[in-house]
Amino acid sequence: MALEFRGVTKQFTTNSGAVLTAIRDVTFKVNEGEFVSVVGPSGCGKSTLLSMTAGLYQPTTGEVLVSDQPVTGPNDHVGFMLQKDLLLPWRNIVKNIEFGLEARGAAPGPRRERAMAELKRCHLAGFENHYPYQLSGGMRQRAALARTLAIDPEIILLDEPFSALDAQTKLLLQDSFAATIAESGKTTLLITHDLSEAVLMSDRILVLSERPGTVLTEIKVELPHRAHPLKRRVMPEVGEYAGQIFRHLKLEEKAI
């Protein structure tokens, strides 16, 4: 099993001292090579799932396992990227991609080779010496993906990576990410609040409730072309799947 949550509850103590339960009793599994999306209302604890998988903090109760190992801290198995590209503005693109490799004591030569390979894979060849401010938002996210892939993680966590982009760039980038991820064969957890994005990109979708987040249901997306969201986009079933998630989230009742 690539990733497993076993009865995970996470509570935070807020600044005022109150206890806030972000997620409650969350249990799910992600198989190797699978692409799973997590959708849910904002504030339901989606990013909290990601932080615990990355080992930035521990569950209050329950267990998070990556490759059957309990996550006890930051580890080499997990790479994550956020809505913000988090590129270091003072480094050029290739040095940014090398960033994750630097704590591993790899020699500079092979490290550069590795970074250049990821750069090509993410269609950024020719931009290695550019600085982040010289790139468009979409290209910066591709650089962030290259940095994430460079450490060769077993799981990639994507936290709303497309939500800061304009509609067109978003479609193109979803397509490019899907292809790159399919080619790399990486297990992926995509956090999103865009229902159709979840349908276009995933094998399976976890629907979370409002806070405290729990898994309401799992929806298996039985559509071809997982590596090509643009091809999926024209399929009539996409709307049906999105509608199904919509009903689980009981969005009609809230649209008053």
Added chain:
Amino acid sequence: MSSATATAPAVNAAATTRPRESRAALYASLGLLALLLVAWQILPTALAVPKYIIPTLSDCLVEFGRMWTSESLLANTASTALYTILGFAIGSALGAALGYLLGMSEFWEKVLSPYILALQIAPKVAFAPLFIMWFGYNAMPKLLVTVLIVFFPVLVNVLQAMRTVDRDLVNLARAYNLSRFQIFLKVEMPSTLPNLMAGLRIASTLAVIGVTVGELVGGNTGLGFLISYGGGQANAAMVFNAIILLTVIGFLLYSALVRAETRLLHYLPKAQF
């Protein structure tokens, strides 16, 4: 690749309009300077202002020559410049070091911040007589005043910047298993560099003030000393010359910092007007 070459012409276009505009500004500045110098030469005489109130440009030039030969102007200027740079270097190194240390320890920051605030508000130049009582009439008091006056803007800027380093960036570094020191070196230090440089710029102008006050209060060397000496003799031209040279020292230090800053922070997008 195609977009890489596509961006090149845009950069060139900006590069060609830039110098033209800045050259026009430079000519205008020089024109204004010429105008001021002419007014300086003509107006005091025309308005019958006596020489010991406002000396003319030529009075000052003559006095400059006299100071050069009989007041060891070069040695005095060099001394002031030396202590300005020395005080600036020591004060900003200490300020930055403490800023980074406190920036990494929330506890000590909380413990020390009221004292830092109090010291920051206290007028540092007022310490000069005290330092003279402690250390005597030597270079120590002026150096200490300068270090003290330079210390705080650098400390406060660094501390402020350390507080606002992007938490997500630090978390990313943690997720990549970087050690605490590596995070400091590779994320926090460079993140705070713009603020550090801004602090240094402020500090460079204050450094001149620190040295001058030290020399005014208790010195027998330096431009500050020449100011109090010239003032005692009602030699306004001497005071004018010393002020101008102090300004030049401050300006050179400031310009050097601005140049260093533009080189170091080349990766920040330039504002396009």
